[in-house]
Amino acid sequence: MSQTNDSPPKLERKAIAAVVLGNALEFYDFTIFAFFALSIGKAFFPARNDIDSLLSSLALFGIGYVMRPIGAILIGAYADRAGRKPAMMITISLMAIGMLMLACTPSYVSIGIWAQVIVIIGRLIQGLALGGEVGPATAYLLEAAPPAHRGFTASWQISSQGCAALFSGLVASALTFTIGDQAMGDWGWRTMFLLGIGVVPVGLIIRNHLPETAGLAKNIGTTLSNFAVIKQLIRNHGRLLFLTFLVIAASTVSNSTGINMPVYARSTLGLTETVSGAVPIALGIASILFPLFGGWLADRIGRKPVMVWPRAAIMIIVVPVFYWLAQGPTALSVYAVTFLMSALSSINAASVIVGIPESLPRAVRSAGLSIVYAFSVSIFGGSTSYVVNKLIVVTGDKLAPAYYLAAFSVVGTIAALMLPETRGKDLD
Numbered sequence: 195m196s197q198t199n200d201s202p203p204k205l206e207r208k209a210i211a212a213v214v215l216g217n218a219l220e221f222y223d224f225t226i227f228a229f230f231a232l233s234i235g236k237a238f239f240p241a242r243n244d245i246d247s248l249l250s251s252l253a254l255f256g257i258g259y260v261m262r263p264i265g266a267i268l269i270g271a272y273a274d275r276a277g278r279k280p281a282m283m284i285t286i287s288l289m290a291i292g293m294l295m296l297a298c299t300p301s302y303v304s305i306g307i308w309a310q311v312i313v314i315i316g317r318l319i320q321g322l323a324l325g326g327e328v329g330p331a332t333a334y335l336l337e338a339a340p341p342a343h344r345g346f347t348a349s350w351q352i353s354s355q356g357c358a359a360l361f362s363g364l365v366a367s368a369l370t371f372t373i374g375d376q377a378m379g380d381w382g383w384r385t386m387f388l389l390g391i392g393v394v395p396v397g398l399i400i401r402n403h404l405p406e407t408a409g410l411a412k413n414i415g416t417t418l419s420n421f422a423v424i425k426q427l428i429r430n431h432g433r434l435l436f437l438t439f440l441v442i443a444a445s446t447v448s449n450s451t452g453i454n455m456p457v458y459a460r461s462t463l464g465l466t467e468t469v470s471g472a473v474p475i476a477l478g479i480a481s482i483l484f485p486l487f488g489g490w491l492a493d494r495i496g497r498k499p500v501m502v503w504p505r506a507a508i509m510i511i512v513v514p515v516f517y518w519l520a521q522g523p524t525a526l527s528v529y530a531v532t533f534l535m536s537a538l539s540s541i542n543a544a545s546v547i548v549g550i551p552e553s554l555p556r557a558v559r560s561a562g563l564s565i566v567y568a569f570s571v572s573i574f575g576g577s578t579s580y581v582v583n584k585l586i587v588v589t590g591d592k593l594a595p596a597y598y599l600a601a602f603s604v605v606g607t608i609a610a611l612m613l614p615e616t617r618g619k620d621l622d
Contacts, residue, residue, distance in 0.1 A: 209338050210347065212400035213331045214354035215393065216286045220324050221355035222390045223293055225362040225474050227255050228453040228579060230383035232461070237301040238309050245587060248461065252580040257314055258292070258321030259575060262568035269326020270564025271423045273333065274557060277406045281330040281560070283398065285323040290394040292320025297387035325572075329564025332551050334404075336559075337621060342493060344552070345617075349489025349544035353482050355449075356540065360478025365389065367471050375467045423561045431554060435566045437609045438550050442570040444505060444606020445546055448539035450578035451599050452477050455532045457579070458595065462586055463523035476529040480536035488544030496617040497549030501610035504542040508535065509603035516596035535599075552616035574602075 227234065232244060235251030265285075273281035295316025302309045332351055339347035366386060370378045427435060455477065459470040492500045512535065519531045554562040578598070585594035 209404055210335065210350050212397065212404055213282065213334050214350050215397040215400070216282060216289065216327050216331055217351050218354035218358040219286070219289055219293075219390060219393065219397070220327065220358075222358035222362050223289075223320070223387070224453055225359045225477075226366070226383070226386045226390070229362070229366060229456045229471065229474065230379075230386070231255065231457055231579075233379040233383050234296075236379070238299075238313055240302055245461075248457070249580065249584065252583065254313060254317060256577055256580055258317035258324070259572035259577075261318045261321030262325030262572040263565065265322040265325025265327075266329065266564035266568035267424065267561070269323075270329040270561040270568075273326070273330035273560040273564075274423065278330040278334040278337075278560065279401065279404050279406050281326060282334070282401050282404075285327040285330070286394060286397050286401065288319055288323030289327075290391050292316045292318075292323065293387050293391050295319070297384045297391070321572075325568040326564055328567050329551075329560035329562070332547055332563055333560040336548065336551055337556075341618070341621075345492035345497065345544065345548045346486065346489040348548035348551075349485045349492075351547050352485035352488075352540055352543045356478045356481025356483070356485065356536075358478070359453075359474045359481055362386065363472060363474030363476075363478055366474070367468070370467065370471050378467075423558050424565070427558055427562050427565070431558075431562065434553055434613070435562065437613050438566045439570045440609035441501065441546055441550075441606050441613065442567055443574045444602045444609075445539065445543050446571050446575045447578050447599055447602040448508065448535065449543075450575050451582065451595050452481075452532060452536050452539065454579045454582060454595070455528065457583065459523070459528045461583070462592055463520070463528065465523060465525065465528065469525045469528070472525075473528060473532055476532040477536050480533045481540050484537040484540035485544040488541035489548065491541070492545040492548060492617065496615050497545045497552070498610065498613060498615045500545035501542060501549060501613065502607060504538040505603050505607045505610060508538050508542075509600055509607055512600050512603070513593060513596045516593050520592040549613065549616050552619055552621065553614060556621065 231251040232248045234254070235241075235247030235249075236244075238254070239247055239250035241247045241250060269281050269284060272284075293316075296313050299309055299312045299316070328351075332348060335348050335351065336344055366378075369382055369385065373382055456470045456473045459465045459473055460467065488500055488504070515531050515534065519527050550566075551559050551563045582595040582598055585598065586592065591597075
């Protein structure tokens with residue numbers, strides 16, 4: 195795969211579509227789970243009131259994050275040792291199994307506690323896959339892209355999340371309009387998961403025909419063991435990994451706050467199912483366009499400025515805009531706030547996804563990104579929805595999500611300022 199041309203070759207465009215499909219499927223699952231968290235809670239964790247069922251469902255959402263670090267260590271290091279393609283084949287297959295178990299498991303009323311056992315196992319399997327997905331996929335995009343376009347190419351990882359969110363919002367809105375709120379809560383949410391699983395065979399076929407990353411084949415069999423990878427990462431790149439952990443934590447809290455907006459609109463602001471169901475559309479539109487802008491910008495002015503300034507902007511404006519939203523919630527205001535926060539976060543995330551793996555050598559690139567991403571996302575992605583909803587319940591303050599996001603944005607901004615610039619760096 196040549197990297198000498200100024201514009202991406204045709205092969206790379208196909209590779210982008212295949213590689214980002216796994217990331218898109220992950221975000222589709224997240225969006226659907228967050229949107230139907232209350233319905234899933236009622237199906238598998240019936241309780242005395244809707245709030246308890248919702249919190250139980252959000253806890254199930256977070257369970258999958260427990261396995262992410264294990265998946266990152268096993269699959270991320272495997273991708274450095276055996277190649278990016280076989281690792282990506284494993285992850286997308288495991289994702290499908292986890293989603294299928296959630297979609298097809300009978301409710302608690304039908305089979306009792308076994309329903310809870312099955313869906314918990316399904317989320318653990320999915321967490322294993324997702325922990326190992328981001329490292330191999332991002333490493334592949336970077337290594338396949340022309341040097342001058344690495345930022346824009348890698349930004350498709352983030353843009354694919356927006357595509358998934360937009361698709362899920364459109365389909366959920368159309369299905370809710372067709373079958374009604376009651377049917378959607380009873381069984382329609384299962385249909386949404388099955389629709390996502392339907393793209394997996396296509397993803398497997400396309401990924402199976404990808405060429406392996408250029409220059410990797412000669413290193414297969416000579417790369418480090420999993421233990422040696424971790425040891426080398428900590429010894430040689432410990433400071434970088436710690437700063438990366440903080441930057442990704444801030445980005446993760448931003449993403450999770452956006453994913454939680456349908457629940458926030460419905461449960462906290464009291465908006466209708468129809469209005470809250472369309473929130474992912476605003477999230478999706480911003481998450482499609484602005485990551486690509488962020489990646490394009492990172493190729494021109496550098497990774498570091500694009501990491502810092504959007505995150506600083508979120509830190510400054512998040513509390514005022516949530517205050518405005520809480521004072522008079524309407525469909526227009528919730529869509530506007532969702533779009534604005536998602537746009538800024540997406541620009542920031544595009545530089546993060548390219549700048550961090552560029553800082554790591556090829557022999558530990560996949561494992562390094564996988565591990566630090568998995569630990570950060572496991573801790574904060576798995577807990578943010580639960581924490582902000584619990585804070586709202588405990589404090590009665592509708593601005594709790596804004597305070598939480600502002601605090602993490604302070605940390606993320608400081609950490610980004612301390613990271614190195616990698617624009618123009620030779621990957622080898």
